[in-house]
Amino acid sequence: MALIVQKYGGTSMGSPDRIRNVARRVARWKAQGHSLVVVVSAMSGETNRLIALARDVSPQPDARELDAMVATGEQVTIALLAMALKDMGVPAKSYTGGQVPVRTDSTFTKARILDIGDSNIRRDLDEGTVVIVAGFQGIDADGNITTLGRGGSDTSGVALAAALKADECQIYTDVDGVYTTDPRIVPEARKLDRITFEEMLELASLGSKVLQIRSVEFAGKYKVRLRVLSSFEEEGKETLGTLITFEDDIKMEQPIISGIAFNRDEAKLTVLGVPDRPGIAYQILGPIAEANIDVDMIIQNVGHDGTTDFSFTVNRSEYARAKKMLEEEIKPHIGARAIEGDNHICKVSGVGVGMRSHPGVASTMFRTLAEEGINIQMISTSEIKISVVVDEKYLELAVRVLHKAFGLEQAAA
């Protein structure tokens, strides 16, 4: 008899049939005696359709008005899901963000949640009603409609779970959990029953698209138990997905490495012969940041003869623009010797909280890659992650041999 917050994304809500499927799933959880708050996204494609319509009317749509308009996407799906549930005899009631209320600041199109009033929802739950809440949206102090930015429905779900002190926040997606790596590359990839928040954060930032990174941070901060499940599993065949939990809860026998992540959309840039003096990193990366180019890895080795080499990676789509800036603006300004770059690289990472107490992880990783003749171009490490940059042609091979080297195809003891 738990209080459960469930979140269904746009694909799960993508058609009348799928909405009825979601309703049946909700009804089954309800029949088990649980209290349910269901957060939904707009039908897939709807938000983009509305934004395109706005752009047809105004090239740069006013942010307040865009939010009022885009928020209609979820207002439609909450009503449809409530109708479907009532049709099945399950009491249900829809809430827009403003009706909850989900109070936010006034940063239109990317508002932050300030707090959530829970009295309306608690009254409905006490009466046995399933509460359906529009994700992605809120209301500011002046009664304006706000949206949380793309992927904000996950954040709405987690925030509601935190406000209601829910027992669990279930994020339904089109995959059935978090895997040790991409099963399309390593068929032996295994679904994890549990993963820690820290690991999930590293995996999310490394290109694993299962959860919005912001919602994972939020869940970690407010100690919300988060679970990733599939909304497409048939009745009677549902699995429990992957629980994202706190390090303390993970048993001692956990593996050193939980998963192998990768990102193929990378490009590297190196500034050679940079004068080795304070402020040089800022002089290189300041203009790059101002041009709205996101930088991922940053590496600077010890210099010699008064100069050093400075490398970083960017998204491949930004490679040409960043290289041009380095050559035309930054190189002459700081007096570097040359600019080199490569947009045929990829990043492969081992992630796991276990590596904190196992110093041998890095050497296992390097030896495994060396045995396959894969040259490591860059290395970057965090407390629970080791990332290497290699030629993109080795991506699949590197992921496969590392997955095997760390024994990820076997379930934890």
Add this chain to the structure above:
Amino acid sequence: MALIVQKYGGTSMGSPDRIRNVARRVARWKAQGHSLVVVVSAMSGETNRLIALARDVSPQPDARELDAMVATGEQVTIALLAMALKDMGVPAKSYTGGQVPVRTDSTFTKARILDIGDSNIRRDLDEGTVVIVAGFQGIDADGNITTLGRGGSDTSGVALAAALKADECQIYTDVDGVYTTDPRIVPEARKLDRITFEEMLELASLGSKVLQIRSVEFAGKYKVRLRVLSSFEEEGKETLGTLITFEDDIKMEQPIISGIAFNRDEAKLTVLGVPDRPGIAYQILGPIAEANIDVDMIIQNVGHDGTTDFSFTVNRSEYARAKKMLEEEIKPHIGARAIEGDNHICKVSGVGVGMRSHPGVASTMFRTLAEEGINIQMISTSEIKISVVVDEKYLELAVRVLHKAFGLEQAAA
């Protein structure tokens, strides 16, 4: 420097181009120094699209949820119009019904407006902002979204004009005003500069689709000056449409008849040999009303020999159902002799407050029709209207000769 409420329907808001056209028109009124509140409908077709989507999910959609969903249609157009105006440098702000607030009762899908809070709008108007309000919708005492039923946007416009004591409520449509009759039938039909509320009510109920009858009643009750204009007239060529006004304002020289209205969707039914005793009208029309069949004209002549004949008209689409009820249920029950019917009839009416003081109107009408060999099947009169039922093949001829007989092609002196 007046306070003007403008209302634009779904056709006027039907595409990005048309929305920009509306914005330009609003901007021109604003540039003349007026304060403007603009009420808009959903894009044409959108409300039907949403209702169809709801029916796809639930055969009989829950009314509260249907309202929450359908209200998104206007939430989109208010935002689009505000964006378009801001693009032109005109300060503008959108309001949903709940944000105004337009307070209604809780009769979902056909709520009644209780009152309108005007402080938000007045603050914006004082700052020179154009206020854009979603028509057709409101909010009940529990914060639920409600809708006013089809055509409710006209009512929203009139209610706002009443609450704000606006100088004028302008209803923009796809016609440029109210005509003496349909110009497709009588090319000499003339646009009326003014018409009284009473006349407009009779014309609206007779099938002239220019205004929703409910909004005309509302405007009459709250003494709102209502004007019908075209939203498709080009800049510089706009006319002032038709002002719907109070009888006191109309000058003495007004014509006796203001317009010839007609309705071709009629069918007549007669119950012959009805026992002439109290309660018989109820025994005939009670079951018809319970079956949700709207009855228009009702005629019962004096009886003789203890029986009478009872006739009424219904919408042609209800003819077969009503006839079946009369024959199978009502005739045996009341002991009538026979049922007759005709679904090839039409109704033609002369409307005008002037006929109150001109007793010759009816005879002019009957003589004119007789001269053309048009047989009158039924006659019904009100204080400012005379309606006749004739064979539908005479509709165009009857309208043309009556239009000429009452001199409607000439402007009032």
